[in-house]
Amino acid sequence: MDLERLDRVVEIDRTSRAARIQPGVYGPSLEDQLRPHGLTLRHFPQSFQFSTLGGWLATRAGGHYATLYTHIDDLTESLRVVTPSGVSESRRLPGSGAGPSHDRFFLGSEGSLGIITEAWMRLQDRPTYGLTTSVELDSFAQAVEATRALAQSGLYPTNCRLLDPAEAYLNAGISTSGGVLVVAFESADHPVEAWMNRALELVADHGGRAGETKDRSASATERDAAGSWRSSFLRMPYQLDAMAQRSMVVETFETACTWDRFEAFHNAVRTAAQRAVEAVCGIGLVTCRFTHVYPDGPAPYYGVYAPGRWDGLLSQWDEIKAAVSAAIIDSGCTITHHHAIARDHRPWYEQQRSDAFGRVLRAAKDGLDPAGVMNPGVLMS
Ligand SMILES: Cc1cc2nc3c(=O)[nH]c(=O)nc-3n(C[C@H](O)[C@H](O)[C@H](O)COP(=O)(O)OP(=O)(O)OC[C@H]3O[C@@H](n4cnc5c(N)ncnc54)[C@H](O)[C@@H]3O)c2cc1C
Numbered sequence: 548m549d550l551e552r553l554d555r556v557v558e559i560d561r562t563s564r565a566a567r568i569q570p571g572v573y574g575p576s577l578e579d580q581l582r583p584h585g586l587t588l589r590h591f592p593q594s595f596q597f598s599t600l601g602g603w604l605a606t607r608a609g610g611h612y613a614t615l616y617t618h619i620d621d622l623t624e625s626l627r628v629v630t631p632s633g634v635s636e637s638r639r640l641p642g643s644g645a646g647p648s649h650d651r652f653f654l655g656s657e658g659s660l661g662i663i664t665e666a667w668m669r670l671q672d673r674p675t676y677g678l679t680t681s682v683e684l685d686s687f688a689q690a691v692e693a694t695r696a697l698a699q700s701g702l703y704p705t706n707c708r709l710l711d712p713a714e715a716y717l718n719a720g721i722s723t724s725g726g727v728l729v730v731a732f733e734s735a736d737h738p739v740e741a742w743m744n745r746a747l748e749l750v751a752d753h754g755g756r757a758g759e760t761k762d763r764s765a766s767a768t769e770r771d772a773a774g775s776w777r778s779s780f781l782r783m784p785y786q787l788d789a790m791a792q793r794s795m796v797v798e799t800f801e802t803a804c805t806w807d808r809f810e811a812f813h814n815a816v817r818t819a820a821q822r823a824v825e826a827v828c829g830i831g832l833v834t835c836r837f838t839h840v841y842p843d844g845p846a847p848y849y850g851v852y853a854p855g856r857w858d859g860l861l862s863q864w865d866e867i868k869a870a871v872s873a874a875i876i877d878s879g880c881t882i883t884h885h886h887a888i889a890r891d892h893r894p895w896y897e898q899q900r901s902d903a904f905g906r907v908l909r910a911a912k913d914g915l916d917p918a919g920v921m922n923p924g925v926l927m928s
Pocket residue numbers: 550570591592593594597598599600601602603604605606607608609610611657658659661662663664784885886887922925
């Protein structure tokens with residue numbers, strides 16, 4: 548089913564700062580339609596250029612901001628979903644405690660229950676103030692503690708991306724023994740110096756050495772900000788594609804875990820990944836960064852770089868992925884933080900969710916899609 552022509556922002560409620568939007572709109576076109584109103588959805592997944600509002604809602608996508616309003620769930624006010632058994636439309640409400648959430652039920656349903664045909668989305672004013680800096684640390688353990696301090700400070704930085712030494716070297720060209728923490732703040736309302744200063748005090752308590760703080764305010768650096776967005780974020784997948792064309796196994800996997808378990812988890816999953824890479828490819832590199840941080844834990848995102856076999860890249864990756872997925876689930880973490888389930892992740896998702904919840908999902912599927920025509924095999928068998 549092709550929703551590409553459902554690509555419009557249909558209505559804007561400036562007072563409540565929300566818009567009624569069709570699901571087939573791609574990221575850039577959505578922002579182009581909101582910009583003249585001084586508004587933004589402010590949801591920028593790495594796949595922004597080639598993914599749609601409907602896809603973000605159906606997969607519960609995560610944007611590239613590290614804290615607070617970055618997940619599509621939190622930006623959703625109401626949904627209209629057409630199912631084989633009828634239309635489900637929730638009321639526009641800023642919040643509601645009336646039973647299980649209508650919208651959260653369909654968010655992440657990956658097209659298996661119905662088609663999202665329209666959504667009222669919460670918008671934000673376009674930011675005018677912004678500051679960013681990077682902080683170098685001497686050991687990865689210190690870097691994790693500095694990041695935790697910031698995540699638990701209540702400052703809610705816009706960016707709080709920890710890169711381990713290998714990530715820092717590969718993707719930022721920085722050589723460091725403990726890693727680099729990229730910190731940024733932005734606001735549409737007030738200057739953010741005070742927030743940045745306090746954040747740098749917190750990370751300094753853990754040995755963090757901040758570089759120059761750069762102005763990212765809209766007036767000062769529109770061109771600069773756009774440049775860094777393209778180079779650090781949009782170009783990364785293209786670089787991976789180029790390496791894959793040279794027979795490299797280059798892939799990622801991601802999860803989330805609580806801070807108390809992070810050290811043991813990280814050691815277990817890195818060991819499993821490194822062993823699998825060496826067994827399948829001979830040698831290889833496993834890197835780690837945090838894409839999102841919460842007061843109770845980080846979302847670690849791992850990169851795998853290894854020499855592959857030209858005709859066997861997919862099966863080589865499948866073998867590595869199975870080993871790391873088992874390690875993730877055995878450690879009690881999630882099979883995905885923001886990359887959805889589909890069919891690929893289903894065996895591990897079935898271990899993650901409870902049997903009771905699995906029965907609820909099955910019953911919902913049978914009730915809404917009795918003929919089983921909506922994305923068969925996705926989320927459930
Ligand atoms: C290089 C790369 C980077 C990525 N970065 C991120 C990231 O930063 N954050 C993130 O969260 N994800 C990321 N992803 C994963 C993916 O892009 C997201 O999950 C995205 O939300 C999918 O949107 P889409 O429009 O491409 O959906 P599709 O891939 O077309 O569809 C995804 C699923 O949703 C269903 N679906 C689509 N539209 C609807 C609808 N209107 N109603 C019901 N079901 C629907 C489809 O049937 C399918 O099951 C990335 C992927 C790649 C390849």
